[in-house]
Amino acid sequence: MANKMKVLINIRPNEILERRIRNKVKGVDFVFTAESAVGYTRGHGERWGDPPRDTAEMLGEIRDTDVLFGYLTREMFKVADKLRWVQAPISGLENFMFPELARSDVIITDSSGVYGEEIASHTFALFLAFSRDLPKLLRSQEQGIWEKHGNIKTVPLLSKTLGIVGLGGVGQEVAKAGVAFGMRVVATRAHPEKGKPPFVDKVWGPEGLNKLLRESDFVVVCTPQTAKTEKLIKTRELKLMKKTAFLVNVGRGKVVDLENITEALQKGDIAGAGLDVFEQEPLPKGHMLWSMKNVIITPHCASIGLLPLYWERRVSLFIENLKRYIEGKDLANIVDKQIWC
Numbered sequence: 001m002a003n004k005m006k007v008l009i010n011i012r013p014n015e016i017l018e019r020r021i022r023n024k025v026k027g028v029d030f031v032f033t034a035e036s037a038v039g040y041t042r043g044h045g046e047r048w049g050d051p052p053r054d055t056a057e058m059l060g061e062i063r064d065t066d067v068l069f070g071y072l073t074r075e076m077f078k079v080a081d082k083l084r085w086v087q088a089p090i091s092g093l094e095n096f097m098f099p100e101l102a103r104s105d106v107i108i109t110d111s112s113g114v115y116g117e118e119i120a121s122h123t124f125a126l127f128l129a130f131s132r133d134l135p136k137l138l139r140s141q142e143q144g145i146w147e148k149h150g151n152i153k154t155v156p157l158l159s160k161t162l163g164i165v166g167l168g169g170v171g172q173e174v175a176k177a178g179v180a181f182g183m184r185v186v187a188t189r190a191h192p193e194k195g196k197p198p199f200v201d202k203v204w205g206p207e208g209l210n211k212l213l214r215e216s217d218f219v220v221v222c223t224p225q226t227a228k229t230e231k232l233i234k235t236r237e238l239k240l241m242k243k244t245a246f247l248v249n250v251g252r253g254k255v256v257d258l259e260n261i262t263e264a265l266q267k268g269d270i271a272g273a274g275l276d277v278f279e280q281e282p283l284p285k286g287h288m289l290w291s292m293k294n295v296i297i298t299p300h301c302a303s304i305g306l307l308p309l310y311w312e313r314r315v316s317l318f319i320e321n322l323k324r325y326i327e328g329k330d331l332a333n334i335v336d337k338q339i340w341c
Contacts, residue, residue, distance in 0.1 A: 004029040006082075007322065008061050010070035011035070024319045031061055054174075067325065069318050074098055085325060087318045091115065091169070092226040092252060093335065102340035109321055109333045111322070113169035114313040115216050115303040119250050122174035122302035123220050126274030129296055132156050132247045132275070136293070155244070155271075160180040163216030164249060165232070166223030167203060175200050176219055186212055188340070190223075195290055213240040215275045218248070225252035226339045233257060238264040246272045250302045253277040265295060274300045 006029045009021070012300050020028055054075040062068070062076045068086045077083070077100060085107040088096055093110060101108070121317060129135060131231045133152045137285055141149045162178040164171045167189035178185045179199045189274040206228070213219065219241065233247075233256040241247070247270055249256050258279040272294035281300055289295050303310075 001105060001224045005066045005326070006031065006064055007067040007069065008033065008065040008256055010058060010061075017311060021315060021319060022175055025322050028322070028326075031065075033058055033061055042238070057086050062302075063300075067322065069322075071096070072101065074100065075143075077101055077104075082131045085109070085331070087111075087321055089314050092224050093340070094252065094254075097337070097340045099341070102337045104285060107331065108335040108337060109331050110335050111317060112316050112333050114310050114317065115159070116173035117221075118167045118304075119170045119302045122276065122298070123174050123250050124177050125273075125337045126248045126276075126296055126298075127157065127220075127246065130272050130274065136295060139293075157218070159184070160217040161186060163187070163212040163219045164200075165209065165212065165219065167197075167200070168222060168224070169223040170250070171220075172197060174222060184217075188212055188223075209237065210240055213237055214242075214244060217242065218246050221247070221249040221251045221255055223251050223255055225254050230254050231257050233261070235260040235264065238269050241270050243268060244271050246270065246274070248274040248276075253279045253281060264332075265292055269308055270314070274298070276300055 004027060008031050010033045014339045018032060054073055058076060059079055061085070062072075064082055065080060066082050066084055068080075068083060070087075070089060071084055072080070072083075077098075083106055086109070088110045090096065091110050091112045091114065091178055093108075097108075132154055136149060137152065157178075158181065160182040160183050162175070162185045164174055164178075164185065164187035167175065167187040171187060171189070175187065186202040186204075186205055187200055187201045188204050189206050190206060192203055196203040202208075209232070211261045220235065223232065229252075231254070232251075235257070238247075238260060247256075247261070256275075256279075260271060261275075262295060263341065265273055266288070274296040275289070276298045277300050283289060283297065289297060317332065321333075324331050
């Protein structure tokens, strides 16, 4: 009798979700390690990202594992002789991928799409704050000032162009919200051959970034961090934007050059920026951005509003993909590992 497929899970969902995993897929040897992956803190509670510790238990279990749902370290990979597929519980893989894994035949799928609606909501909270001049009005409220209407600079979203840098799961949710506000939507994506969703006016490959920046009144950075996207937005790119345009970054901090955007905001090269992620986190005390009136800073919190729902979605994605894997069907969210080589 053939051995059962072994599936190692080294993250800890709650007991209800663990039972759901076991009950939804039969004929599989599920192993939940006692030593689960450790969250990390960015000043606002537990977050995903740290790999599991290379305990004897973890190294022992991974040796004959076929499928992993969770985190993989170099040491684990060295002894994972049977590993064929890893479902990552996150979407940003800059701290997950390493060269040996990128060059291997192991399939990697990520959790793109799990956070889309929530991050889109945060993005538009920032856009709307600038649109209605809320930073100024809130400062006036603190001082007890009834601001004259002529001093309030509103920028209606209706008919404005929204530029999305990175039309993945999050980018598409942002695009849908933009359409709901009556905006024209343009975007870049790493794989333009995937086509143009009906709710987006134009889609370019990465080479279309310059056009997007020139056309857009509001720009949102959603692209993941890779070797090709680090420092993607620098002085040159910021100068291509309209002086009346606003930039929001809800992707990864290292995609936007911190020094360059600080200088651009000082000089008035762009009208303002809403920044949820930074090259260095937390943003150091005393940094110039803290005191700028045309900047809204949020502490990498765009995706934390629905954490229990994220757990359910991660597990649902894994169960669906595991069923596809067993049946020999194409998996959802396969990662293009070439961008990491």
